[in-house]
Amino acid sequence: MRKLDPIKHEAKRRQILEVAERCFLRDGFRGASISDICAEARMSPGHLYHYFKSKEVIIRELVELHLQRVASRFAQMAEKPDVLEAFLDEIGIWRTTKLKRNPTLIHEVVAEASRNPAIAETLRRRIQALRDMLAGFLREGQERGQIDPQIDPDLAAAVLVSLVDAIDSLAAKDDEKFNSAEGIDLLKTLFARFLTPQAVGLPKRAGPAARQPRDTLETAT
Amino acid sequence: MRKLDPIKHEAKRRQILEVAERCFLRDGFRGASISDICAEARMSPGHLYHYFKSKEVIIRELVELHLQRVASRFAQMAEKPDVLEAFLDEIGIWRTTKLKRNPTLIHEVVAEASRNPAIAETLRRRIQALRDMLAGFLREGQERGQIDPQIDPDLAAAVLVSLVDAIDSLAAKDDEKFNSAEGIDLLKTLFARFLTPQAVGLPKRAGPAARQPRDTLETAT
Amino acid sequence: MRKLDPIKHEAKRRQILEVAERCFLRDGFRGASISDICAEARMSPGHLYHYFKSKEVIIRELVELHLQRVASRFAQMAEKPDVLEAFLDEIGIWRTTKLKRNPTLIHEVVAEASRNPAIAETLRRRIQALRDMLAGFLREGQERGQIDPQIDPDLAAAVLVSLVDAIDSLAAKDDEKFNSAEGIDLLKTLFARFLTPQAVGLPKRAGPAARQPRDTLETAT
Amino acid sequence: MRKLDPIKHEAKRRQILEVAERCFLRDGFRGASISDICAEARMSPGHLYHYFKSKEVIIRELVELHLQRVASRFAQMAEKPDVLEAFLDEIGIWRTTKLKRNPTLIHEVVAEASRNPAIAETLRRRIQALRDMLAGFLREGQERGQIDPQIDPDLAAAVLVSLVDAIDSLAAKDDEKFNSAEGIDLLKTLFARFLTPQAVGLPKRAGPAARQPRDTLETAT
DNA sequence: CATGAATGAGCTTTCATTCAT
DNA sequence: CATGAATGAAAGCTCATTCAT
Numbered sequence: 048m049r050k051l052d053p054i055k056h057e058a059k060r061r062q063i064l065e066v067a068e069r070c071f072l073r074d075g076f077r078g079a080s081i082s083d084i085c086a087e088a089r090m091s092p093g094h095l096y097h098y099f100k101s102k103e104v105i106i107r108e109l110v111e112l113h114l115q116r117v118a119s120r121f122a123q124m125a126e127k128p129d130v131l132e133a134f135l136d137e138i139g140i141w142r143t144t145k146l147k148r149n150p151t152l153i154h155e156v157v158a159e160a161s162r163n164p165a166i167a168e169t170l171r172r173r174i175q176a177l178r179d180m181l182a183g184f185l186r187e188g189q190e191r192g193q194i195d196p197q198i199d200p201d202l203a204a205a206v207l208v209s210l211v212d213a214i215d216s217l218a219a220k221d222d223e224k225f226n227s228a229e230g231i232d233l234l235k236t237l238f239a240r241f242l243t244p245q246a247v248g249l250p251k252r253a254g255p256a257a258r259q260p261r262d263t264l265e266t267a268t
Numbered sequence: 269m270r271k272l273d274p275i276k277h278e279a280k281r282r283q284i285l286e287v288a289e290r291c292f293l294r295d296g297f298r299g300a301s302i303s304d305i306c307a308e309a310r311m312s313p314g315h316l317y318h319y320f321k322s323k324e325v326i327i328r329e330l331v332e333l334h335l336q337r338v339a340s341r342f343a344q345m346a347e348k349p350d351v352l353e354a355f356l357d358e359i360g361i362w363r364t365t366k367l368k369r370n371p372t373l374i375h376e377v378v379a380e381a382s383r384n385p386a387i388a389e390t391l392r393r394r395i396q397a398l399r400d401m402l403a404g405f406l407r408e409g410q411e412r413g414q415i416d417p418q419i420d421p422d423l424a425a426a427v428l429v430s431l432v433d434a435i436d437s438l439a440a441k442d443d444e445k446f447n448s449a450e451g452i453d454l455l456k457t458l459f460a461r462f463l464t465p466q467a468v469g470l471p472k473r474a475g476p477a478a479r480q481p482r483d484t485l486e487t488a489t
Numbered sequence: 490m491r492k493l494d495p496i497k498h499e500a501k502r503r504q505i506l507e508v509a510e511r512c513f514l515r516d517g518f519r520g521a522s523i524s525d526i527c528a529e530a531r532m533s534p535g536h537l538y539h540y541f542k543s544k545e546v547i548i549r550e551l552v553e554l555h556l557q558r559v560a561s562r563f564a565q566m567a568e569k570p571d572v573l574e575a576f577l578d579e580i581g582i583w584r585t586t587k588l589k590r591n592p593t594l595i596h597e598v599v600a601e602a603s604r605n606p607a608i609a610e611t612l613r614r615r616i617q618a619l620r621d622m623l624a625g626f627l628r629e630g631q632e633r634g635q636i637d638p639q640i641d642p643d644l645a646a647a648v649l650v651s652l653v654d655a656i657d658s659l660a661a662k663d664d665e666k667f668n669s670a671e672g673i674d675l676l677k678t679l680f681a682r683f684l685t686p687q688a689v690g691l692p693k694r695a696g697p698a699a700r701q702p703r704d705t706l707e708t709a710t
Numbered sequence: 711m712r713k714l715d716p717i718k719h720e721a722k723r724r725q726i727l728e729v730a731e732r733c734f735l736r737d738g739f740r741g742a743s744i745s746d747i748c749a750e751a752r753m754s755p756g757h758l759y760h761y762f763k764s765k766e767v768i769i770r771e772l773v774e775l776h777l778q779r780v781a782s783r784f785a786q787m788a789e790k791p792d793v794l795e796a797f798l799d800e801i802g803i804w805r806t807t808k809l810k811r812n813p814t815l816i817h818e819v820v821a822e823a824s825r826n827p828a829i830a831e832t833l834r835r836r837i838q839a840l841r842d843m844l845a846g847f848l849r850e851g852q853e854r855g856q857i858d859p860q861i862d863p864d865l866a867a868a869v870l871v872s873l874v875d876a877i878d879s880l881a882a883k884d885d886e887k888f889n890s891a892e893g894i895d896l897l898k899t900l901f902a903r904f905l906t907p908q909a910v911g912l913p914k915r916a917g918p919a920a921r922q923p924r925d926t927l928e929t930a931t
Numbered sequence: 932c933a934t935g936a937a938t939g940a941g942c943t944t945t946c947a948t949t950c951a952t
Numbered sequence: 953c954a955t956g957a958a959t960g961a962a963a964g965c966t967c968a969t970t971c972a973t
Contacts, residue, residue: 052932101968302943675869744965
């Protein structure tokens with residue numbers, strides 16, 4: 048009587064998650080109600096609870112899904128020969144093609160995380176995974192001499208992940224300037240200048256750190 | 269004798285806003301209820317509505333307050349002789365001292381903005397004001413030769429503002445790595461390398477943009 | 490210290506009642522709040538309670554006021570030589586001049602009366618007073634031969650009072666047809682035909698009652 | 711098996727409307743709360759909103775229902791051979807049997823209409839429909855010579871509808887005198903005298919209108 | 932697998948009324 | 953005489969969730 052369960056069941060779950068994502072994107076985790084989702088998915092509330100134990104579970108799975116998507120995107124970069132260039136290209140491609148149509152749940156997620164431990168943990172894992180992946184790339188790049196060896200890969204990875212998120216949020220507000228080709232170029236320049244090996248060494252502590260740039264400036268001047 | 273209002277009234281409003289901020293920080297705009305705020309402010313719900321017409325007004329005023337705070341902080345930077353250094357120091361000071369104790373409402377705000385036009389407008393204004401201010405600093409720096417003249421100040425300002433926001437948010441949650449001295453140094457390095465005048469010119473379009481860094485890399489190696 | 494109380498006090502009460510009437514007219518007894526009245530009367534709620542013990546008292550006094558007004562209007566009719574004509578003229582004058590600008594609280598009063606015993610009692614008294622007054626007029630008219638002697642004055646008075654009320658209410662809303670000169674004429678005709686002495690006598694019970702008019706019709710035809 | 715809705719759903723709606731009518735009759739539109747209705751209907755507030763989007767919708771539907779009831783009652787009169795007699799009988803039957811047990815919402819409706827445009831519109835439509843129907847009857851009666859041809863049917867219809875409502879409100883207050891057989895007889899007399907063809911013609915304007923009755927009186931005297 | 936009836940706690944907001952000044 | 957701060961009960965309504973069918 049229930050032979051085709053596993054497949055159909057999973058398909059339905061996916062479909063519900065997609066609908067839920069749309070709703071959450073539009074109205075937020077709190078703002079979108081189960082009723083809204085049910086209406087948009089053409090199903091009864093009782094039936095939805097057949098697939099998901101609670102609203103929180105839907106949110107949680109959606110966050111996980113997000114993590115997987117980003118992770119797989121990053122993973123593809125690992126196969127390119129020049130990681131840095133791949134990374135820079137990725138940013139460009141991603142911003143011009145995907146982002147405009149796909150606003151992210153990231154703000155909802157972060158906001159929710161601050162009061163929902165489960166979401167917080169998932170988010171932390173997501174960020175950590177991205178950082179680890181990126182740190183690996185950076186180490187590879189350093190070995191090949193493409194990336195400044197004086198940069199701490201773990202720290203830099205953390206910075207870069209933040210950057211990517213920053214760009215997300217910027218683009219959310221239909222910001223013409225930012226979504227232009229020049230905007231993307233500038234972004235690439237920022238990354239490139241940051242990661243490229245420098246003639247002058249990196250300082251170890253704050254004092255010199257604030258200094259060194261100034262030296263550079265003075266030299267340039 | 270009957271008109272001791274303006275002062276007391278305003279004081280009470282401030283107090284309510286403070287309590288509300290705490291509550292919203294803890295539970296979010298939607299998650300924190302008027303009852304919660306009233307309980308924490310030791311007042312009856314009816315009385316709160318003596319001071320604020322609606323929950324939304326409270327949220328709106330809180331967002332405005334946030335805007336003013338950030339703006340005034342940035343404004344103070346304008347008086348320092350070396351703007352770049354001031355900016356970098358600001359980031360350092362701010363992150364180590366303020367942020368740890370003062371998580372921000374920024375994510376709530378951004379999340380809310382995506383579905384509340386009033387909040388969205390306030391947020392847009394806030395961001396624009398910061399960008400304008402920063403762009404002004406960058407222009408000054410360029411005139412003094414402290415900042416790469418090839419960088420578009422408006423674009424760069426947009427990038428930097430979003431960066432600051434992003435780092436705030438993602439690192440807010442007790443991120444040891446990010447909040448360490450080294451983390452801050454790296455951040456400063458990033459900004460410095462980005463803004464410092466370069467020997468080699470900036471490319472005009474995407475193609476060369478992806479290219480030029482690599483050349484630099486190879487040269488450096 | 491409180492010398493001019495009685496006079497000023499009473500004046501203030503009157504003023505409040507006037508404001509309250511406007512508010513109740515606009516929003517109903519339930520719909521208009523004490524705050525509304527206070528705002529419109531430029532006074533604080535605390536102060537209003539200095540003059541009226543409760544909202545209900547205001548409503549009650551307003552109803553009484555209404556009663557007095559109507560009663561005095563009717564009383565003036567008593568002095569006219571031809572009561573019937575005076576009554577008919579009164580209807581015409583009243584509808585064309587007063588009603589259009591002065592909507593009445595009567596519906597509010599009746600609606601409220603159905604659940605507020607105090608109001609119900611006041612209303613009952615008001616109606617009874619009007620009926621008695623009108624019945625008196627009718628008796629006078631009957632003695633003078635101006636009004637059909639076969640009509641029970643008390644019953645007819647009851648009918649006429651309710652008629653006036655009903656027409657007020659249903660025609661109040663910019664009813665062109667009803668408020669026209671022809672409308673008023675027809676109304677007068679109705680009253681005149683009803684009250685004028687008839688050649689044919691009144692039946693005693695329902696059966697003949699339904700009959701007699703038909704006979705009249707046939708006779709007339 | 712899953713679509714037994716339409717019937718049960720509608721039945722439940724009816725039931726809720728009945729309960730609501732009782733509550734509104736007792737406490738008024740504003741006075742009766744959703745909680746009251748829910749308590750009396752033995753259901754949770756949430757569930758009630760399954761059937762009605764808002765309290766106002768309940769009120770609106772109740773008003774519509776009223777309209778339909780009255781309209782159908784009037785429509786039945788159209789089939790009787792003698793319209794005037796049918797009308798007169800109708801009043802008698804209705805008052806003695808129905809009204810005593812069924813007080814009406816009419817005052818609530820009129821009071822509400824003065825500040826609720828939707829209700830006002832519904833009420834206006836209701837009144838107009840009744841007037842049109844009655845005007846039709848009157849015209850028929852005039853053609854058959856049963857009703858005074860000098861009376862403007864539209865105007866007279868307006869007057870009669872008011873009358874019917876007037877009687878409603880009178881009876882609301884358990885008025886022994888009015889609900890007696892004599893009261894009804896008097897009412898019938900009023901209608902009959904008004905509508906019956908007269909020997910003397912109707913005046914065209916206000917001046918003569920006030921006059922003519924007097925003439926009649928004097929003649930009678 | 933699917934429905935939608937049903938719940939009940941909780942939300943934001945309003946309001947008549949009281950009280951300290 | 954006058955203010956407005958303060959109360960707290962109750963209003964209309966929403967929503968995640970459960971349950972009988």
